Amino acid sequence: MVDALRSALPADRLLLDPDVVASYVHDEAEWAPHGEPAAVVRPRSAEEVRAVVLACVETGTPVVTRGAGTGLSGGANAVAGCVVVALDAMNSIVEIDTLERYAVVQPGVINDHLREACAEHGLWYPPDPASSPWSTIGGNVATNAGGLCCVKYGVTRDYVLELQVVTGSGELVRLGRRTAKGVAGYDFASLMVGSEGTLGIVTEVTVRLRPLQHPPRTVAGYFDSIVDAGRAVAAVAAAGLTPSALELVDRQCLVAVDAWKNMGLAVDANVVLLGRVDTPGVEGDAEATRMSACFDDAGATWSAVSTDQAESDALFAARRLAYPAMERLGPVLTEDVCVPKRHVPEMLARIEAIGRRHDTVIANIAHAGDGNLHPLLVAPRDDDAARDRARAAFDDIITAALELGGTVTGEHGVGLLKMDGLARELDPVVLAMHRAVKAALDPHGILNPGKIVAT
Known part of the structure; x- marks a missing residue:
């Protein structure tokens, strides 16, 4: 297999040094297992990705695709003997069309870099996961990432118009279309979004x-x-x-951020809610005032429409930094459940009770506006009993979300950590449909095997 890759690719694309390879074997999902890959490839074009897949088809070698490695479900974790295809070097913004309002990018483009480039043309790409300064568009597509703005503007799938994809058979195809409307055939582009590299490898993305x-x-x-x-x-x-x-964002997270970044966050509260309104003019002023009243009526000890933009930006920056700040304190097992908005209070109460029941520290951040909650379960290093309690709490949170009509993952993906939860969430007939689609689009079973749905 390695000889085939050497023959098919320029020499600098293939990484075999064990110390270098080790930096590509897993994402940020704490406690998700991973294997040792045979090689890492950093292609620069769709044709090079295709050459890798064809070589792996010939040898029956698994292929695991990754972007920046910021995932939180183990979806990009290597399996034993696989080839890891790292797409971070495919990082060109190919085109920004101001008339049709779309951008064409390679999968390794950083989310914030695309947003900055679009802003120069008076345009905006809304999906903004908390990892937007580091995560790639390809990784966002793989997990159907959401973020802070998705409560109003939707998630990645809502913005994907067209994809270029290498299939599990090594074919290079285009899915979707760049026109504003189009319903010719099945919507394979949407099917690829959120499939975590199990149905194809995305080599180009057109986003509205x-x-x-x-x-x-x-x-x-x-x-x-x-x-x-x-x-x-x-x-x-x-x-x-x-x-x-x-x-x-709760106080534990804010304190952790302040200790790390020394941002001077003088917040005298156990929990902070941060709302934003972008409706222009007096209507926006009225919406902001009504939101503040909603906070007061629900029991806020203090609320206000901010007049200090720097302070507001600091609080939202702290929200984005909450996860890495908590991670500095010890291993963090991150949840990603989503429940109907009416059940957010009950779900948060259950999370508190689960933490007490399992003697597990649980910090909380959330895209609260759409019910997507991210409890952060913290366990001391080298404490196996604490890890076991955290895992039990993790499972109980999934159970609680399903009981309230929710889902096991809102935006992080299934990967490895949520496979059991997915099997509980979906009807067996629907799971069989998943396996049938996987078999049809990946007939050799080489694309990110063992993820999402067990075969």
Whole structure:
């Protein structure tokens, strides 16, 4: 297999040094297993990706694709003897079409880099996962990433128009179309979004763009209780408000961020809700005032529409830094459940109870506006008993989300960590449909095997 890759690719594309290879074997999912790859390839073109897949088809070698490795489900983890295809070197913005409002990019383009390039043309790419300064568009497509703005503007799938993909048989195809409308045939482009490299390898992405977002107003609310903060989330929805962001972050996370980055976050609250409204003019002013009232009615100890943009930006920056800040304190097992907005208070209460029941520290961040909760389960290093308790708490959180009509993953993907949860969430007939699609599009079974749905 390695000889075949040497013959098919320029020499600098193939990485075999064990120390270098070791940096590509897993993503950021704590405790997700991984194997040792035979090689890592960093292709520069779709044709080179195709050459890798054809070589792996010939030898029956598994192929695991990765972007920046920021995933949190183990979806990019190597399996034993595989070839890891790292797409980070395919990082060109091919085109920004201002008339049709779309951008064509290679999969290794960093999310924030695309947003910055679009802004130069007065355009905006809304999906903004908390990892947007580091994660790639290809990885965002693989997991159907969401982010802070998705409560109003939707997730990655809502913006993907067209994909160039290498199939499990080594064919290079285009899926979808760049026209504003089109319903010819099955929607294979949408099928690829969220498939985590199990159905094909994305080598180019065309995404729709919007006009630049209006300057937002920030509404902050402080709460003694995480359940009260959850009630405020439900109250905002009941009031008919659609914020451009509504984020929850608890004191544990803010303290961890401040200790790491020394941002001077003087927050006297157990939980903070951060809302944003980007409706222009007096209507936006009125929406921000109504959101603040919703916070107060739900039990906020303090709320206000911010007049200090620097302070607002610092709080949202702290929200993005919460996960890596907590990770510095010890291994973090990250949840990603999503429940209906009306059940956010109940779900947060259950998470608190689960933490107490399993004697596990659980910090909380959330895309609260759309019910996507990210409890962070912290266990001390080298404490096997604490890890076992955290795993049990992880499973109980999944159970609670399903009982409340939710899903096991809102945006991080199934990968390895959520396979059991997915089997509980989906009907057996639907699981069989998944396996049938996988067999049809990956007939040799080489694309990211053992992920999402067990075969």
